[in-house]
Amino acid sequence: MSLRIVFMGTPEFSVPTLRSLVDAGHTIAAVYTQPPRPGGRRGLDLQKSPVHQAAELLGIPVFTPVNFKEQAEREHFIALQAHVAVVVAYGLLLPEAILNGTRYGCYNGHASLLPRWRGAAPIQRAIMAGDEKTGMMVMKMDKGLDTGPVALTSEVEIGPNMTGGELHDKLMHAGAKAMAEAMVKLEMGDLPLTPQAAEGVLYAAKLDKGETRIDFSKNATDVHNHIRGLAPFPGAWFEVEIGGKPERVKVLGSELAEGSGPAGELITNDLLVACASGAVRLTKLQKAGGKPLAAADFLRGTPLAAGTRLG
Numbered sequence: 442m443s444l445r446i447v448f449m450g451t452p453e454f455s456v457p458t459l460r461s462l463v464d465a466g467h468t469i470a471a472v473y474t475q476p477p478r479p480g481g482r483r484g485l486d487l488q489k490s491p492v493h494q495a496a497e498l499l500g501i502p503v504f505t506p507v508n509f510k511e512q513a514e515r516e517h518f519i520a521l522q523a524h525v526a527v528v529v530a531y532g533l534l535l536p537e538a539i540l541n542g543t544r545y546g547c548y549n550g551h552a553s554l555l556p557r558w559r560g561a562a563p564i565q566r567a568i569m570a571g572d573e574k575t576g577m578m579v580m581k582m583d584k585g586l587d588t589g590p591v592a593l594t595s596e597v598e599i600g601p602n603m604t605g606g607e608l609h610d611k612l613m614h615a616g617a618k619a620m621a622e623a624m625v626k627l628e629m630g631d632l633p634l635t636p637q638a639a640e641g642v643l644y645a646a647k648l649d650k651g652e653t654r655i656d657f658s659k660n661a662t663d664v665h666n667h668i669r670g671l672a673p674f675p676g677a678w679f680e681v682e683i684g685g686k687p688e689r690v691k692v693l694g695s696e697l698a699e700g701s702g703p704a705g706e707l708i709t710n711d712l713l714v715a716c717a718s719g720a721v722r723l724t725k726l727q728k729a730g731g732k733p734l735a736a737a738d739f740l741r742g743t744p745l746a747a748g749t750r751l752g
Contacts, residue, residue, distance in 0.1 A: 551578050
């Protein structure tokens with residue numbers, strides 16, 4: 442047996458799950474993804490999402506509704522007569538007509554240990570909060586925001602220097618494996634659902650540009666977690682005077698280190714910067730318009746000596 446599945450997802454994070462379902466022998470009746478967006482060097486070309494591109498390579502029909510407000514869109518979804526919808530980072534809120542538009546409902550792959558970090562940015566928020574573990578959860582969707590009962594959990598440890606990008610990739614593959622396993626259990630009628638705990642609810646708010654600037658007046662652990670949680674995108678940053686004018690520099694890697702001094706001041710010539718308590722060593726940096734560089738390579742082109750203030 443195999444399931445007839447509608448897959449709903451948009452970014453690269455979703456692609457391994459789509460492929461795992463195809464490899465498992467399920468029939469993917471259709472893929473739903475966000476419409477093509479302006480992109481390219483000048484933003485003039487419409488670019489299909491990673492899921493859209495993957496589905497076309499797999500020969501699967503693709504649909505890109507702006508929303509499901511139109512009755513015709515809802516009826517088209519229901520007419521696919523799918524057993525189940527699998528949702529991974531789709532980017533649209535689903536109305537009840539869609540949630541109930543398949544035989545078994547909609548199952549979402551969510552990148553946190555629910556109920557902690559419901560919402561838009563669970564990967565970054567977990568690191569920024571200093572969490573030591575997170576995971577992928579397969580959840581049956583309801584009309585709330587990531588509030589449905591949990592079917593399957595795959596835990597992932599967060600290393601002390603792990604970045605948001607590194608955790609993204611680990612969870613991406615863990616999620617694909619978990620969803621494939623969940624669909625086998627669903628097909629066999631053996632997929633138990635457990636309500637989420639009422640305690641420990643936290644919301645992972647969408648990242649705001651205003652919170653990307655590094656605040657060295659915080660303690661070193663908080664600064665380090667902030668940097669690695671936002672690496673590589675959108676990237677935490679500071680300003681420093683280079684060639685007589687202020688320039689923005691992204692920090693894409695850091696590590697905790699021993700040291701003290703005025704917050705925001707370089708203690709040494711190798712990018713050890715003091716925080717309110719403790720210090721962090723900056724290990725990977727990127728100037729505006731430049732390439733990401735290891736600290737030693739960055740300093741060869743942009744020497745920053747001890748005593749320099751990072752604003």
